[in-house]
Amino acid sequence: MSDTTQTATGASAPVTRSGEDLSEVRDWIALLKPRVVTLVVLTGIVGMIVAPGQLNPVLAVVAVLCIAVAAGAAGAINMWYDRDIDARMRRTARRPIPAGRITPEAALFYGIALSGLSVMLMGLATNWAAAAWLAGSILFYVLIYTMWLKRRTPQNIVIGGAAGAFPPVIGWVAVTGGVDVLPLILFAIVFFWTPPHFWSLSLWAHGDYARVGVPMLPVVAGARETRRQIMLYTIVLFVIALLPWALGLAGAIYGVTALVAGLGFLFHAWRVLREEQDETGRSLLNDTAARKAFRFSLLHLAALFAALAVDYWVPL
Template identity: 75%
Template structure:
């Protein structure tokens, strides 16, 4: 009887431990980043001309999620040394010692191959090739080459996160057209002000880890100026689908509003009370708000495009 009681008492602990380990493996896939990647890929698929069977469409989205997660996993394996000295990443599974680096690398490589193979079989091999290219770009170009060498790491490396709309489009059509390239350009231009807003208030972390983010190399004042410049490029770029007749006035209205909102936040970042070096005197409140709004901006822009396309398909708008 006592043996049964002991086993019953330890069972919840065992279940809790198993669930904790599963959470750690899932955390390796960078689920927050994956969410945005999946969403932009889904919109690329929804606005593409033609038709894809819902089951195959779901498989394609799963492959995009799997590929993004696999790339994130390999990134965590490679960056485990710098993650260990940054406050916001020190508790990740690898630097915290909960998952062995070799196991994480194997996990990422296997998922990468699986995602590309499944994408090719479920949709077409052109989509599989674009997915493979996005994974390779993120791992080798951004993570292993750019991130530790240049303050332009986010600018060039931003291409990795801009591939999903193209992948979603190609999964349906088998080819690339103007609209997915514009969506690529929007995400590409969005990435620097998004991440530089984050890096302004995570400056100490990047400096401690020796990562040459723009605020560490060029200072906070130059970073604020660059956020403004890239946002000035991003705002009209977001309106381009409407100007070229690839989207309607519903999308255009959202693009104007969201672009103006991002410009407002960029101006707040530029004008925030700061010392001569551009370091905030009030804790980078404006940068934090700009970072949060940037997420809303991209999600809103892509949502508006999907809604506009749906209304046009129903004949509600032309």
């Protein structure tokens, strides 16, 4: 798209609107929650790598693309449904829909269209079992987490976290057509990782959730109980993350990584638990420990799955 303006000689010259066009493209990409999709894609790729059997490289790339698009599509529908509360939360008020840069109707159509496309393409490129798991992950995130649990129960992120745990299973099924012990353990790792990861965020964003009436754990049970739950889930996660090595499904590279990264996460969870607090459990240090735990949790999950992939290629 372009407009015209007058040059020094009086002639009309085109003025490009590439900046505006680029900004619009960024908004459509933002609807897909690309930072969330990055970890989703990583876990899906690793599920494919460690699965027995082979998948044509081109079809493998298509399968990864389908996982990414499906995750993004679910995120777009989530933004459509949550547009009312997003507009009232500082952390989300500048998202494309509440900011008025994309209409809710367009975002919903975008999410539904990409969801259907990703599931259909996954079925054609790999197998329909993988497509069914992919469809299930979208429906779980949209219907179970976003529309049912999120605004009704403090267990929203515990149960709803299963939506983000599907990708390694989907990657495995794309190669094998079935499910085995290892992908189920990978599912459990992501499932138990999600609560301490997200509750660390919700400790310092609790004001936003309280303002819009979303019953996140710090809002309903208080900061002190949230800190205890973060510690508890991190302990469970530490044990589960060691299972692939303990059961002989992964080698030394993964085992050492799981041990070191797990101890690191436990250290951060302990700091969250013991951070200087008032009588209600609210931090007196601007939730510094929770912020650090949140950032470390991202590194922790990425390290686990990357190590599993390396372990597959360089067994020791």
